[in-house]
Amino acid sequence: MTRLSRYFLPTVKEAPADAEAVSHKLLVRAGLVRQVGSGLWTYLPAGWRAHRRAEQIVREELDAIGAQEMLMPVLHPAELWQRSGRYEIDELFKLEDRRGAPHVLAMTHEEVVTLHVSRDVRSYRDLPQILYHFQIKERDEPRPRAGLLRTREFIMKDSYSFDRDREGLDRQYDLHLGAYDRIFERTGLEWYRVESDVGMMGGHGAHEYMAPCAAGENDVALSGAGYAANVEVASATPQAVDGLPAPLGAPERVETPGATTIEQVAGLLGVPAGALVKAIPVMTEGSGPLLVVLRGDHRLNEIKLANHLGSAVRPATDDEVASEFGSVPGFIGPVGAKAPVLADEALRGLAGLVAGANDRDLHLRGVEPGRDFEPAWGDVRRVEPGDTCPRGGEIRIEPAIEVGNTFKLGTRYSEPLGATYLDEQGTEQLIQMGSYGIGPARILAAAVEQYADEAGISWPRSLAPWDVELVGLGKEGEEARDVAERLYEELSGQGLEVVYDDRSASPGEKFADAELLGCPLRLTVGRKGVEAGEVEAQVRRGREKRAIPLDGAAAAAAGLWRELP
């Protein structure tokens, strides 16, 4: 019997002064977690119960697609990470053992799982495989934040698929998407799956599972037409520019003294920002200077740019603007540019534009891409709210927290780590890999963010540390307490997990704590109710109360509970 009088559930009235995010405040206030250091958290007993419930949902759905649970260590020899080329990552904790041998603390487990597969998979007959574990990840984050949302140490479910070919990988990937869809449906979260960036480390496809919430770190582009993509990769048709000036036969120079920003130039010339050409000088890793031009009211998406170019980019310095671009900061433009020009697709077909003249205090008007300069074209802008998505709906952008991700890795790790098999012809082939992550802690934090109200947490039924909080009023020895004890047994008999508040605190304090903790159903047994032959039931989501007859109360409560979200 879980009695609150003997349970370590230290609730507090005031949130930590430095907490900002709702989930951070409430998880601490409700006594579920405590901070140890920056980005380092302890789960107290009730918080760990919730974490295990999230884990169990994930475990059941992965087992259902044939994934096999195992456990790999957190401490790895550095050599593995040197072989995969990831030893230089800044977020990787590095340390030495007593003999001075370099080790790392794992931030993920591709290296180790691939090591095992490389050693023990010989034949196509040994494939496919899906292996997974729940294990602590260590990442030396530059800035942990918002309680559990971004920590330096956290538990992740990471699974890995191994196949003989790309078709097999695609199948395993789709199996995972199905399992993930079911997992997030079961958590009770509001969620969506979005296309995501595969990152510079390669791969052939990636999705992210996002839970929308105010404290989210990612921006997601959504539309009513069912489109959902991380803004890092989202594409859309831009809104038209209102009030575009009439085209000219040829560009004309116009004096714009001191006007170095889009707003200043637009204001000075009386044209909308969208009539300007925004020119961004960048240095690319491989091929030197590049002038990227966008519509004046658009923003550069550096990830889309890097993906388009296939190499990393950085902004050019003012010195480079002079030496490499032959221009002046604030007055850069594509007409007569010294460097190659890459134009965003949104500029295609426009005329009568205003662009920098590459001379101090001068712009050009009547500029027309394709006539006055000949760029390479690419979609490198950030989508904006109001754009039209590929499926025809209007784009809106919302913050969200990433709760899961899936990557088609291909041979990114099997190649450097030598994970191969022999096919039917006896030919050695590289194994095709996928990797798939879920952070149970983020599921919890997102649930708190999404459903909290002024009284505290309001768990979905699937994640709550207990199904029912039973509040016993009155003093020890009074009849109501005996009734509460009996009801506890009956509720347990109905298969419900119950926490019983048997403390000698005041009713108000118990109610406040119960609502802070957020179990989906609260049952209150007090003298008044017992005399009337009733128990009070309060559904946490919405906080509405109703009386249920004491006779058969457990079965009625169980029925009510099953109806809850």
Add this chain to the structure above:
RNA sequence: CGGGGAGUGGCGCAGUCUGGUAGCGCACCCGGCUGGGGGCCGGGCGGUCGCAGGUUCAAAUCCUGUCUCCCCGACCA
């Protein structure tokens, strides 16, 4: 890494400018009352003022250095 803020009983804060016996609320302990929305009365316990050095008769307070934490941004296989 850039910018901003904060370290004083368990939590939230005042005191620092202007150096002079370390305070308040909550929590906690004891006793009593109360018993359906964080209740009341009385009595208590608990603090190297982040750390180190310096100035001074005297430092939470002034000076120097340093550590830690938070927020915004950058970053985030």
